Amino acid sequence: MSVNQGEVLISVKDLKKYYNGDEIHALDGITNDIAKGEVVVVIGPSGSGKSTFLRSLNLLERPTGGTITFDGIDITSPQTDINQLRQKMGMVFQHFNLFPHLTILRNMTIAPMKLNKLSKEDAEKKALELLGKVGLADRANSYPSQLSGGQKQRIAIVRALAMDPEVMLFDEPTSALDPEMVGEVLEVMKQLARDGMTMVCVTHEMGFAREVGTRVIFMDEGKIIEENTPEQIFTNPQNERLKTFLQKVL
Amino acid sequence: MSEETEVTEKKSRSFKLEKSSRVSILFAVLCLLLAATCVGYAILLMVDYDYAITLLRVYSDSQIGRVLIGGFNDFLAQIKLNFIDKDRWTYLVKGLLVTFEVTFFATLIGIALGVIVAMIRSSHDKLEEELRPGFGKVLFDLIDNICRIYLTVIRGTPTVVQLMIAYFIIFAASNNKILIAILAFGINSGAYVAEIIRSGIMSVDPGQTEAGRSLGFNYIQTMFYIVIPQAFKTVLPALANEFIVLIKETSVSGYVGLQDLTKGGDIIRSQTYSAFLPLIVVAAVYLVIVLFFTKLVSLLEGRLRNSER
Ligand SMILES: Nc1ncnc2c1ncn2[C@@H]1O[C@H](COP(=O)(O)OP(=O)(O)O)[C@@H](O)[C@H]1O
Ligand SMILES: [Mg+2]
Numbered sequence: 001m002s003v004n005q006g007e008v009l010i011s012v013k014d015l016k017k018y019y020n021g022d023e024i025h026a027l028d029g030i031t032n033d034i035a036k037g038e039v040v041v042v043i044g045p046s047g048s049g050k051s052t053f054l055r056s057l058n059l060l061e062r063p064t065g066g067t068i069t070f071d072g073i074d075i076t077s078p079q080t081d082i083n084q085l086r087q088k089m090g091m092v093f094q095h096f097n098l099f100p101h102l103t104i105l106r107n108m109t110i111a112p113m114k115l116n117k118l119s120k121e122d123a124e125k126k127a128l129e130l131l132g133k134v135g136l137a138d139r140a141n142s143y144p145s146q147l148s149g150g151q152k153q154r155i156a157i158v159r160a161l162a163m164d165p166e167v168m169l170f171d172e173p174t175s176a177l178d179p180e181m182v183g184e185v186l187e188v189m190k191q192l193a194r195d196g197m198t199m200v201c202v203t204h205e206m207g208f209a210r211e212v213g214t215r216v217i218f219m220d221e222g223k224i225i226e227e228n229t230p231e232q233i234f235t236n237p238q239n240e241r242l243k244t245f246l247q248k249v250l
Numbered sequence: 251m252s253e254e255t256e257v258t259e260k261k262s263r264s265f266k267l268e269k270s271s272r273v274s275i276l277f278a279v280l281c282l283l284l285a286a287t288c289v290g291y292a293i294l295l296m297v298d299y300d301y302a303i304t305l306l307r308v309y310s311d312s313q314i315g316r317v318l319i320g321g322f323n324d325f326l327a328q329i330k331l332n333f334i335d336k337d338r339w340t341y342l343v344k345g346l347l348v349t350f351e352v353t354f355f356a357t358l359i360g361i362a363l364g365v366i367v368a369m370i371r372s373s374h375d376k377l378e379e380e381l382r383p384g385f386g387k388v389l390f391d392l393i394d395n396i397c398r399i400y401l402t403v404i405r406g407t408p409t410v411v412q413l414m415i416a417y418f419i420i421f422a423a424s425n426n427k428i429l430i431a432i433l434a435f436g437i438n439s440g441a442y443v444a445e446i447i448r449s450g451i452m453s454v455d456p457g458q459t460e461a462g463r464s465l466g467f468n469y470i471q472t473m474f475y476i477v478i479p480q481a482f483k484t485v486l487p488a489l490a491n492e493f494i495v496l497i498k499e500t501s502v503s504g505y506v507g508l509q510d511l512t513k514g515g516d517i518i519r520s521q522t523y524s525a526f527l528p529l530i531v532v533a534a535v536y537l538v539i540v541l542f543f544t545k546l547v548s549l550l551e552g553r554l555r556n557s558e559r
Contacts, residue, residue, distance in 0.1 A: 058464060060460055060463065078382045083463075083466050083467065084466070086464055086465070086466045087466030089464070091461075093457060093461065095457055097455070097457040097458060097460060097461035099462075099476055099480075100480065101480050101483065111465035111467065114471060114475060115465075115467070115471075160464075160465070
């Protein structure tokens with residue numbers, strides 16, 4: 001079933017997440033490998049567990065059961081220093097979550113500096129370089145509230161990139177944006193994909209999935225129902241639920 | 251029923267408003283009259299000095315004149331007795347300095363203690379599932395429970411009782427009244443500050459914590475770099491208010507023999523056997539200080555709102 005090749009970066013085995021004791025099965029046994037350089041797009045109806053799956057990967061949600069291995073290390077083990085590993089997993093949120101009390105530059109340098117990854121000079125140099133890449137170098141000293149939604153999300157992406165992550169996790173990065181701003185954010189993500197970044201994206205942007213996705217995972221009711229290349233998923237869906245879903249979103 | 255009370259309340263409020271505006275008009279008229287009289291008399295003095303003096307004599311010899319002048323003389327005598335004789339005013343000045351000293355340092359202790367307790371309390375529940383079972387967790391539970399007890403006891407007992415317990419029991423061996431008062435009021439204030447800060451922490455969007463954690467910050471780092479700075483901004487007015495409250499709270503310092511502003515006034519009263527002036531002046535000083543800081547806080551609040559980014 002698996003369509004990926006290459007070195008496995010994240011390996012998920014029988015991942016379960018229950019809420020309210022045993023009542024809500026947000027994740028009901030997910031098994032999947034994500035290889036280096038893959039761009040995995042996760043789709044599925046609302047409440048199907050996409051966010052929970054993504055947030056489990058960097059342990060923002062603690063799984064009820066199963067294991068997640070990242071770079072060969074079992075991150076669900078209590079012995080693992082999760083803070084160390086999270087530095088290698090960038091995350092981009094639906095609502096940007098920029099730090100409103102800090103300038104753009106500070107938003108981007110605070111983690112590399114305080115986590116002793118880079119000196120102040122190096123962190124700022126790197127931040128400005130990244131800002132230049134997304135066309136926002138002139139906003140370095142602005143505050144988040146002075147930016148548009150699209151600009152905020154581009155900043156959020158480069159803020160995560162400033163930590164030099166091995167994988168980038170996106171949870172509906174364009175869902176909170178006005179339609180005219182979706183394009184500029186997707187463009188940054190596409191460039192990132194072309195540069196070879198390993199990405200896991202929860203998104204409803206099927207165009208993005210088609211263009212740069214290497215694999216699409218369809219989830220429903222906490223399970224992976226179908227996974228395949230974008231080409232196959234969109235032109236030749238097998239599962240009934242996937243067909244219904246695609247009819248609704250395409 | 252509730253509608254009715256609302257209506258009557260509205261009525262009484264509007265009545266109050268009318269009454270107060272009437273009073274202020276009356277006051278303004280009286281002031282004008284007084285000013286006019288003074289100006290008139292000054293002109294009279296210049297035009298016909300002798301007549302003006304005679305007029306003053308006649309009036310000051312009349313019954314009402316005597317009462318007025320006598321009252322004024324008494325008043326001056328009281329001021330002299332209470333504040334000038336034996337340099338009694340120094341009780342008030344020294345007392346005011348003590349009040350400021352105690353309030354200032356107690357506020358510092360209160361904020362430090364409050365931040366720590368607020369962090370422990372609000373992190374305890376969140377870290378519950380992240381912590382491995384073991385000695386660390388047991389210790390953390392213990393500390394959390396101590397914080398809870400601290401908050402309950404401090405907020406559930408009168409400040410003056412806490413102060414006396416600190417002075418007569420806990421620090422009975424020491425006689426450094428100022429230090430004990432600073433500690434007692436600081437520990438007292440810390441409990442209130444903790445609740446203020448905790449509400450501030452809870453008001454920060456959980457997405458901020460998630461963003462901080464996703465970058466690799468641990469819980470404490472996320473708190474210090476991301477959450478607390480934002481929480482502080484929202485609770486700054488409430489914290490400043492706590493400082494203002496503390497200024498008044500310290501007025502019970504006299505219970506342990508510390509000579510603060512209130513005690514200073516009280517010492518004057520016991521020496522001169524006159525209550526009116528010392529107490530009124532003490533009250534006026536508190537009022538002026540509190541009004542000053544209240545104004546400062548509202549300015550600060552305006553600034554914060556303007557810089558709201
Ligand atoms: N903190 C929570 N408490 C209880 N139920 C939750 C919680 N978070 C998510 N869920 C439930 O888990 C399921 C999956 O949620 P989610 O992963 O957010 O779905 P999606 O991102 O695909 O819309 C939903 O039914 C949701 O109601
Ligand atoms: Mg979601």
